[in-house]
Amino acid sequence: MEQLYGYVLYGVTLASMGGIYALLALGLNIQWGFTGLFNTGIAGFLAVGAYTQALLTTPLSSRHIGGIELPIPLAMLCAMVLSAIVAYGVARACIRLRSDYLAIATLGIAEILRLIFKNELWATNGPRGVSQIPRAFEDLPPPWNAIAFMAMVLLIVLVVYLLMERARVSPWGRMMAAIRENEEAAAAIGKHVAHYRTESFVIGAAMMGLAGALLAQYLKQIDPQVSEPVTATFLVWVMLIAGGSANNRGAILGAFLIWTIWSATQILTGFLPNEFVAFGYTVGNLQVRSAYVRVFLIGLILQFILQRRPQGLLPEKRPAASRPSSAHTDRDSS
Amino acid sequence: MKKLLSVVALGALMSSPALSADVKVGSVAGVTGPIAELVAPILAGRNLAADHVNAAGGLLDGNRLVMIQADSQCDAKAAVDAASKVVNVDRVVAIVGASCSGATSGMAQAVTIPAGIASVSDTSTAPSITDLDDNGRVFRTVPSDxxxxxxxxxxxxxxxxxxxxxxxxxxxxxxxxxxxxxxxxxxxxxxxxxxxxxxxxxxxxxxxxxxxxxxxxxxxxxxxxxxxxxxxxxxxxxxxxxxxxxxxxxxxxxxxxxxxxxxxxxxxxxxxxxxxISEEDSVSHMAFADAFAARGNDPQAPFAAHGYDATFVVALAIEKAGSTDSAAIAKALTQINDPDGEIINAGEWAKAKAAIAAGKAINYEGATGSVDFDANGDVPGSYGISTVGGKGTWQVAPIH
CATH class of the missing domain: 3.40.50.2300 (Response regulator)
Structure with missing residues (x-):
C-alpha cells in the first residue's frame, strides 16, 4: 500500500512538471504551429518568467535584489507581462527575419538572457541562483500541498488550452495559418503580416513566461542552469513535433508523453546491473552510461517521428478547410 | 480499472519480502551535464563505501545497503525529478547527493525536506545551502565557501x-x-x-x-x-x-x-x-586511498573522498538509528561524531557496528578529516596558512 502511495506521489510530480512543459509547448504552438515562427529561444522567455517570479516573491536576502514579497498570483501576472515585453522588444528587432534566420537570432537572444542572469550578481546572485521561492499551497499538509499545486498547474493548462482552441477556430487563427502557409498571399489580401507575427510571438512568449513562473515555484530554486537549452528549448520542440504541431491537444499530449519518457526511463535504467559480460568483454560502469541512453532515446524518438510521422501523433485539424461550404453558408445565413 | 490493478500488482511485486531485506539509499549525482567527468569518481567513492558496509556485516540485521542511482544533471529541474523518483518510487531512507549547489538546493527544498528525508551532499559548497529552512535534514561533507x-x-x-x-x-x-x-x-x-x-x-x-x-x-x-x-x-x-x-x-x-x-x-x-587542506597522512585517508586505488581509481580525484564519507556517514546513521525511519536517521546523523566516542576510521565498518551494538558513542574520522556536522549540517573543513618560507617557496601550516 505504501508502495502504491509512492507511485501516486511520483505521478503527482510527473503531472506537475508535465503540465509546466505543456504550457511551454502550447506557447511554442502559437508561435510555430499557428504562425510558423521558428523560435529557438524558449529558454530565454522561461528564464525571464522564472526570475521575475523568484525575485518578486522571495523574502529579503543579501544575495539578490527583491524582498518585495508580492502575492504569488500577482507575481505570475508580472512574469507573463515581463516576458511579453521582452518578446516585444525581440520581435521589433527580428520578427521580419525568415524562419531559419529567426531561429539563429532567438537562439542568440536566449543565450544573452542566460548570460545576463548569470553575470549580474547584484541582482540575481549569479550562478548560485535564487532559492527559497514560495510555492502556491505549500502550507497545506502533505500530500495535499503537492496535489493542490498540480491541480493549479493542470487548471492553468486547461484554461490556456480552451483559450487557444477558441483562437484557433476564430478568424484570427485562420489568418495566422494563412500567414504561415503563404506570407505573400496573406499580405496581398491586406493583412499586416509583421504586426500579426509580432502578436503571435508575444502571446506565445507570455505563456512561456507563465511556465517559468510555475517552474520557479515548483523547484523553489532557480539558477541560470534551468534555462540550459537542451531541457528548456529543444525538449519542448521534441514535445511539440511528437505531439503534432498546430494541434493544441497534440502539444499537450506530446509534453506529457515525452516528459514521462524522459523521467520514467530512469526507473528502467535503475534496474540495470553495474557491470555485465557479453562475448567475453566486460562492459563496466553501466549505471553511469545508462544516464546517457536517456538523452540518446529522446533523439531517437525525434528521428523516428520525423521520419515516420512528420505530422505528429495528433495531426493538425484545419477548421476552415474541413467545414463543408454549404454548412458555412447555412451558418452565415442563420 | 485494469490499469489500477496492474499498478497494484506492480506495487506488490516491488515490496515483496525478497527485496525488503535491502536498505535503499538514493545516490543522486550529475551523471550527465557540465560536471560529468567529475562525477564518475565520486560515484565510485560512494559505491566503495557501500561495498565496505556490505562486506563487513551490512546494516542492522545483515541487510544489504543498496545505492539507487539517479541523474541530477547539475540542474534543479532534473534533480527534483530524480529525487522524486528515488524518494517516492524506490522509497529510499536517505539520499547521498546531489551534485552542484543549484541542484542540491532545488532537490532539498522541493522534495527531500517536505518528505522529511535526510540528504548528504558531497560536492555542493554554496553558502546559501546553510540558510535553508531544512528542519535538520540537509547535510554536506564539503565545507561551505x-x-x-x-x-x-x-x-x-x-x-x-x-x-x-x-x-x-x-x-x-x-x-x-x-x-x-x-x-x-x-x-x-x-x-x-x-x-x-x-x-x-x-x-x-x-x-x-x-x-x-x-x-x-x-x-x-x-x-x-x-x-x-x-x-x-x-x-x-x-x-x-x-x-x-x-x-x-x-x-x-x-x-x-x-x-x-x-x-x-x-x-x-x-x-x-x-x-x-585535507589530512592526507591520516590513517583514515590512507585506508580510503589504498582501497580506492586498488580498484583502479585515482584517490586524488576531486570530491571522491567526500563521496565516500557522505555514504559512510549515512550508513553509520542508519545503524545508529537502529531503524530505517527517515526522521531517526536524520537525527542520528548528528550523533556519530561524539568527541568522547570511539574513533572510527574509513573502512572500519565492523568496528563501528560492534561499538553501536554495545551502545557506545562513536566518532567518525573520515577520509576527508573529521566529519563534524554543526547545527546547520555543515562541516567546518580544515584550513592551513601559506606563508613564504626560507627557501622562497610557499609553506603551509595548519591553523589550530
Whole structure:
C-alpha cells in the first residue's frame, strides 16, 4: 500500500512538471504551429518568467535584489507581462527575419538572457541562483500541498488550452495559418503580416513566461542552469513535433508523453546491473552510461517521428478547410 | 480499472519480502551535464563505501545497503525529478547527493525536506545551502565557501590586524569569499576601511589601489583574486606606490609565480593566505586511498573522498538509528561524531557496528578529516596558512 502511495506521489510530480512543459509547448504552438515562427529561444522567455517570479516573491536576502514579497498570483501576472515585453522588444528587432534566420537570432537572444542572469550578481546572485521561492499551497499538509499545486498547474493548462482552441477556430487563427502557409498571399489580401507575427510571438512568449513562473515555484530554486537549452528549448520542440504541431491537444499530449519518457526511463535504467559480460568483454560502469541512453532515446524518438510521422501523433485539424461550404453558408445565413 | 490493478500488482511485486531485506539509499549525482567527468569518481567513492558496509556485516540485521542511482544533471529541474523518483518510487531512507549547489538546493527544498528525508551532499559548497529552512535534514561533507572567509577573518584578527582594506575580483568565487570576510571581520572587532570590487585581467590597478589607500589608514590589504587574473598586478602596484606592504588572501593566490615575480624577500613575513587542506597522512585517508586505488581509481580525484564519507556517514546513521525511519536517521546523523566516542576510521565498518551494538558513542574520522556536522549540517573543513618560507617557496601550516 505504501508502495502504491509512492507511485501516486511520483505521478503527482510527473503531472506537475508535465503540465509546466505543456504550457511551454502550447506557447511554442502559437508561435510555430499557428504562425510558423521558428523560435529557438524558449529558454530565454522561461528564464525571464522564472526570475521575475523568484525575485518578486522571495523574502529579503543579501544575495539578490527583491524582498518585495508580492502575492504569488500577482507575481505570475508580472512574469507573463515581463516576458511579453521582452518578446516585444525581440520581435521589433527580428520578427521580419525568415524562419531559419529567426531561429539563429532567438537562439542568440536566449543565450544573452542566460548570460545576463548569470553575470549580474547584484541582482540575481549569479550562478548560485535564487532559492527559497514560495510555492502556491505549500502550507497545506502533505500530500495535499503537492496535489493542490498540480491541480493549479493542470487548471492553468486547461484554461490556456480552451483559450487557444477558441483562437484557433476564430478568424484570427485562420489568418495566422494563412500567414504561415503563404506570407505573400496573406499580405496581398491586406493583412499586416509583421504586426500579426509580432502578436503571435508575444502571446506565445507570455505563456512561456507563465511556465517559468510555475517552474520557479515548483523547484523553489532557480539558477541560470534551468534555462540550459537542451531541457528548456529543444525538449519542448521534441514535445511539440511528437505531439503534432498546430494541434493544441497534440502539444499537450506530446509534453506529457515525452516528459514521462524522459523521467520514467530512469526507473528502467535503475534496474540495470553495474557491470555485465557479453562475448567475453566486460562492459563496466553501466549505471553511469545508462544516464546517457536517456538523452540518446529522446533523439531517437525525434528521428523516428520525423521520419515516420512528420505530422505528429495528433495531426493538425484545419477548421476552415474541413467545414463543408454549404454548412458555412447555412451558418452565415442563420 | 485494469490499469489500477496492474499498478497494484506492480506495487506488490516491488515490496515483496525478497527485496525488503535491502536498505535503499538514493545516490543522486550529475551523471550527465557540465560536471560529468567529475562525477564518475565520486560515484565510485560512494559505491566503495557501500561495498565496505556490505562486506563487513551490512546494516542492522545483515541487510544489504543498496545505492539507487539517479541523474541530477547539475540542474534543479532534473534533480527534483530524480529525487522524486528515488524518494517516492524506490522509497529510499536517505539520499547521498546531489551534485552542484543549484541542484542540491532545488532537490532539498522541493522534495527531500517536505518528505522529511535526510540528504548528504558531497560536492555542493554554496553558502546559501546553510540558510535553508531544512528542519535538520540537509547535510554536506564539503565545507561551505563561507568558512574560508570566516577563517581568514579570525586569523587576521589573531595576527593583530584591526584596520583592513578589501578588494576582490568580481567573480562567483572571490566575491562570495570576500563578502563573508567583510561581514566577519567587523564582528570580531576589526574595521574594514574600504571595500572595492575590481574587474580581473586589467594591465594596471594603480587607480584602484590609490582609492583603497586614501579611504583610511589600513594596516594591510585583504586581496581576493586569482593570482594570474589580477592578484600579482595588485600586489606589484601596491608596493610600487608604497601604499600597502602587507597582504591577506585565499587559496586562489597560492602559486609559485607570485613569489617569483614579486620577490621572496619582499613577501616574507608580509603575506598570509588561507588554503583548504585535507589530512592526507591520516590513517583514515590512507585506508580510503589504498582501497580506492586498488580498484583502479585515482584517490586524488576531486570530491571522491567526500563521496565516500557522505555514504559512510549515512550508513553509520542508519545503524545508529537502529531503524530505517527517515526522521531517526536524520537525527542520528548528528550523533556519530561524539568527541568522547570511539574513533572510527574509513573502512572500519565492523568496528563501528560492534561499538553501536554495545551502545557506545562513536566518532567518525573520515577520509576527508573529521566529519563534524554543526547545527546547520555543515562541516567546518580544515584550513592551513601559506606563508613564504626560507627557501622562497610557499609553506603551509595548519591553523589550530
Amino acid at each position: 563561507a568558512y574560508q572567509g570566516a577563517t581568514l577573518a579570525q586569523y587576521a584578527y589573531d595576527l593583530g590586524f584591526r584596520r583592513l582594506a578589501v578588494t576582490y575580483a568580481n567573480d562567483d568565487y572571490n566575491a562570495g569569499f570576500a563578502a563573508v570576510f567583510a561581514a566577519t571581520f567587523p564582528e570580531l572587532g576589526g574595521t574594514i576601511t574600504a571595500s572595492q570590487a575590481h574587474e580581473p585581467a586589467k594591465p594596471s590597478y594603480r587607480a584602484e589601489v590609490a582609492t583603497l589607500a586614501s579611504a583610511g589608514d589600513a594596516e594591510a590589504l585583504a586581496l581576493f583574486a586569482y593570482y594570474g587574473g589580477s592578484g600579482i598586478t595588485i600586489i606589484r602596484n601596491s608596493l610600487e606606490a608604497g601604499l600597502f606592504s602587507r597582504f591577506l588572501g585565499g587559496d586562489a593566490m597560492v602559486d609559485q609565480s607570485v613569489i617569483d615575480r614579486i620577490g621572496a624577500d619582499t613577501l616574507r613575513g608580509n603575506i598570509w593566505l588561507t588554503q583548504p
